[in-house]
Amino acid sequence: MPLEFATLHGNWRVCLCPQCRGFVIEKGCLATIIHQKRMSFQGEDLTPTPMDHQELKSELDCPACLEVMETHPYYGPGTVVINSCEGCGVAWLDHWELAAIIQAPGKRPDRGSSPIVPTRPAIDFAARESDPMLRNGASLLHLLLGI
16 A cells, blocks of 8 residues: 655654555654653553563564565564664554654653654765665655555
8 A cells, every 4th residue: 555644743743554554664764752751741651561472573664665674672662562673774563553652651751852863874875775774776765655
């Protein structure tokens, strides 16, 4: 199913599956969103639920490069399983997982602090075919959206 552009929390562009409402996002943006939203969250923490270990057995193809994504527990607050593609630098989250991470119990970032954002390796634009954000001349977003 083709993905669609959507805006997450008012200012983050993601590629959304209109059927399941899961979304794909660049991992650096995801780290920033989690940091900001956990820092500003004022509600009650969710009661943690045990992780569903069956989810670790699922396989999901990256919507951009079509390689199998890595399925793993999110290595932060919350008991969610996410999918990530090291080659493309993106993560796939099911529709409820971001809220579970934001509302999870645990230490929250200090007000005014900056997130630690993973960096992508420097891109050699002279070697465009090896750029994981570019496939056969098409940008990652074009591939994700099927345009």
